[in-house]
Amino acid sequence: MDFGLTEEQRMVQEMARDFAEKEIGPYVEEDEENHYYRREILSKMGKLGLLGWSIPEEYGGNGMGWMEAVTALYEIAKVHTSWRLSISGNVWGPAMTINEWGTKEQKQTYIPRLVSGDSVGSFAMTEANTGSDVASMKTLAEDKGDHWLINGSKMWISGGHTCDIGLLYAVTEKGAGAKGISCFIIDYNKTPGVTRIPILKKVGMWPAPTSELVFENAMIPKENLLGPLNKGFQICMWMLNNTRMGCATGSAALSAACLEGSVQYANERTQFGKQIGKYQMIQQQIAEMKLEDEAAKYLVYRAAWLKENKLPSQQATSMAKLYGSIAAVHAANIAMKIYGSYGYSTEYPCGRWLRDAKQFETLEGTSNIHMQIISKIELGYQPNR
Structure with missing residues (x-):
């Protein structure tokens, strides 16, 4: 395997390095001290195509793949590692997963917003008593005919209180373990019944928002199920x-x-x-x-x-x-x-x-x-x- 960078990859590397040094570097210490998340940086990443890795161009992708992605992210994270969460939270989490498992309508609705940086993304699976054992989650999604009713809570969710769009993993068949979990797309700005609580007492990653999410009879449209029912694991x-x-x-x-x-x-x-x-x-x-x-x-x-x-x-x-x-x-x-x-x-x-x-x-x-x-x-x- 030859990991030498192509000319195009070197250009991506230089662009990402220049962006990180000029747009992120000057604010590192200030944002650390104030535990401050600069959403505008995500928007600037989107405009430069730094959120479009491995996404089809028809949905706003940049036409480049994994090698370019890690090359760019490496330069950004070297300046401030907190910002590597934005790429995972927008692209490698929701956007790529919707692209793989979603309907055409879901792809058209959500992916362009994520890769442009117009929307902030997240994914929620961890709970207070569910970390490595994903199949033991308790958050419940009940089929109410024309919608899903969500009750439960999620913990340690990156970008949970700042995001617009997220993937939510919840139980749809009680007692079935890994075979009873489904994945949903949730638009947090249009979903009443969700309380989003910032987690401020952290050892590090201070400018990277982390949250607890509480769902109390939150309603998600039926068409927001991502992929087959009970295939969420x-x-x-x-x-x-x-x-x-x-x-x-x-x-x-x-x-x-x-x-x-x-x-x-x-x-x-x-x-x-x-x-x-x-x-x-x-x-x-x-x-x-x-x-x-x-x-x-x-x-x-x-x-x-x-x-x-x-x-x-x-x-x-x-x-x-x-x-x-x-x-x-x-x-x-x-x-x-x-x-x-x-x-x-x-x-x-x-x-x-x-x-x-x-x-x-x-x-x-x-x-x-x-x-x-x-x-x-x-x-x-x-x-x-």
Whole structure:
């Protein structure tokens, strides 16, 4: 496999890097301090085509695929990892899933709004007592003839209180476990009975909105069922195999940010009359970061290449997501050491890197879950889809 970038991919890389440095970079510290989400950045992404990956051009897609997508997201997440959620929340979550499972009318209605950035997207499956065990969810969707009646709650939903359009996973057949879950498209601006509560007490990812959703006799039109009835678990797993690429790419990019920052600091900081980068222990730490950073990046490229070529990619995606988490957390820890006392100061980004790195071990499948996926596929206990 040759992961060298084509001329077109290099242009995408440069455009995304330029966008991140000019539109996101100047506000990173301000938005961190104020826990502020700049919706206008999403709209600007849409106008540049940065939300149209792997979406047909007839629905507003940019005509490019997975390799271009991860290349662009990598540059954005390297500047501020919180913004990688917008691409997953709009494109690799709702837009791609509606494109795969939706009716023509659903595609025409929702996908263009998501890829243009005119609407903010989300997907809701996690509940207070339902994380890795998706099939144990309790939120109930009852068939009332001309509509679905939704009751229950969702927790830790990225973009839950800022989004316009979302995918909602709910039980449609009690007691059936994974075979009794369905997926729905929900327009939050037109759905009474939904209370959206911001979750403000988080360790990191402060400018990325996170929410609790409470459904109390919320009514969804019958035509908003996405895909076949009771096939929501299958749809959810298909979706996660795409959105996990956002986690994998974001973690690899955060690892790279830690490495770049540490190299710069090691060449600027002097102790005992010379740059600290001249000392063997610092060199060892930089070498460790470089090895893990390159491995994480190429695992992302490999998974993207498999997806691009429509080959089984579940194991590769889990490998990229798992190892990216390891690399990001380790790199953030080492960066904190290299920066010394200044690493513990909010004057430098080390604290943000460390806070943001830890979420990759949990989001969209814990590290333990990805260990299971990788090993079960390798042992032949489950197919590599």
